[in-house]
Amino acid sequence: MPEAYERHLVPVFFRPFAADLAARAAALRPRTVLELAAGTGALTSALLIAVPTASVVASDLNEAMVTAGSVREPRADWRQADAQELPFEDGGFDLVLCQFGVMFFPDRPAAYAEVRRVLAPQGRFLFNSWGPLASHGFGAAFQTALEQSMPGSAPSFVKDVPHGYCDPAVVAADLTSAGLTLAAAEEVTLEGVAESAASVATGFLTGTPVSAALQDREDAQALRAAVTQRMTDRLGTGRVTAPMTATVYTAHK
Template sequence: MPAAYERYLVPVVFRPFAEDLTARAAAFRPRRVLELAAGTGVLTSELLAMAPPPAEVTATDLNGAMVALGAARAPGAVWRQADAQRLPFPDEAFDLVVCQFGVMFFPDRVAAFGEVRRVLAPGGRFLFNTWGPIEEHAFEVALQAGLERAFPDDPPRFFPTVPHGYADPAAAVADLTAAGFVVEEEQALTLEGRAESIADLVTGYLTGTPVRAAVEERGGGPTVRETVLAEMTARLGPGPVTASMGAYVFRATA
C-alpha cells in the first residue's frame, strides 16, 4: 500500500500542499523540526530541501511500512515509528512541529495536540493542514461517486468520514485551544492537482489507501476498478486533468 500511495497519489494530491507547508515553515527559520504522520516523506523531503535548511528534521509515523519507505526516500531525516498521542521525545525538544493531512487520523486530537505542545519549546509553532469538505476536492468527489456506483447498497465511506471528517475549522481551533495553544492563523487554501492519467489515480486510491481493505471486505474484484474508472473518467476525463483541492492551514503557538 505505501508504494502505491507514493507512486500514484503523492505527486498529484500531496506534493502541492507539501510545497505550501514548507514555504510557511521556512519563514520561522527553525532549527529542530518534528514531523508527525510523515507517511512516505513527501513533506519531509521538502523540509530537508528548504532554505535555509533546519539543523535537524525528525520524521515520525505510526505505520512501520510508511517509516521504512520514507526513510529510504528521505534519508537526511531521523525517522522514528511513533504514536502522536505518546511522543517518545523530551519536553521542549523542537522549535517547530509540522503535520500534513495527519491530524484527522488521531483518535484523541486534544491529547495529541497536548503532546505537541509538550515537545515544543516556549514560543514554538505547530503548523498543520487538514482537508476541507469532500465537495471541495474534485478528484475525491469523483472517486466517491465511483465507489457509490460500484457498491450502491453499502459504499465505502472512508474518504468522507476520515480524510474529510475534520473539515470544520472551528473544531480544530477549539481542540488547539483546549490543548493550551494560541491559534495564530486559520486559512482556507485551494490548490490544484494535475493527474497525467485518471487510470493511475484510480490505482492509487484503490490500492494505496484504506479503501483497498473496504473494497476487499465487500468482495470487490476487477469490476470495481472498472466501475470507478468509468465514473471518474466520465466526470474528469481520461487525463491529463487538473482539478481543485480544498484544505485548511493552521498555525498555533505553544
C-alpha cells in the same frame, strides 16, 4: 499500500501542499523540527530543501511508511511514533509540522497536548487538513464513482476521515482544550495534476483503507474497473486536473 500511495497519490495531492507548508516553515527559521504522520516523506523532502540547516525528525505510526520514507528521504531522522504518546523530551522542537495527518488521530486533543509538551517556549505548530469532500475535485469524483458502483455499501472512509475534520471552529476548540492557541487559519486551494483519472482511482483503491473493503469480495476486480471508468467519464481522458482545498493552521503555546 505505501507503494501505491507514493506512486499515485503523493505527486497529485501531497507535493503541492508540501511546497506550501515548507515555505511557511522556512519563514519561521526553525532549527529543530518534528514532523508527525510523515507518510513517505513528501513534506519531509520539501522541508529539507526549504530549510537545509534544520535538524528534522520525521515520524509516523505506520512502520511500513517509516521504512519507505527512510529509504526515500534518508536525510531525516525517521522514527516510528504515536502522536498521542510522543517519545521525545519536553521542549525539544522549535517547530512541529503535520501534513494531512491530524484527521487520523483518534484523540486529537491528546495529540495536541503532546505537541504542546515537545514544543520549545516560542515554538510553533503548523499543520493542514482537507476541506469538505466537495472542495476536492479528485476525492469527490472518486467517492461518487464508488457510491454509484456500490449502491448502499460503498465505504465512506474518504468522506468521513480525510475530509471529516474540516470545521476550523472544531479544530480551534481541540487546540484550546490542549493548551494551544490558534494564531491563524487560512484556506488554500491548489490545483492537482494527475497523469490520468485511472491513476488517481488506483491510488484511492489500493493506497488507502478503501482497499480493505474490496479485497475479499468476489467482484472486487469488476468494482475497481467500474470505479475507474466512472472517474474517467467524469474527469476526462489523459492528463487531468482538479482543484483541492485545505485549511492551514498555525498554533502556539
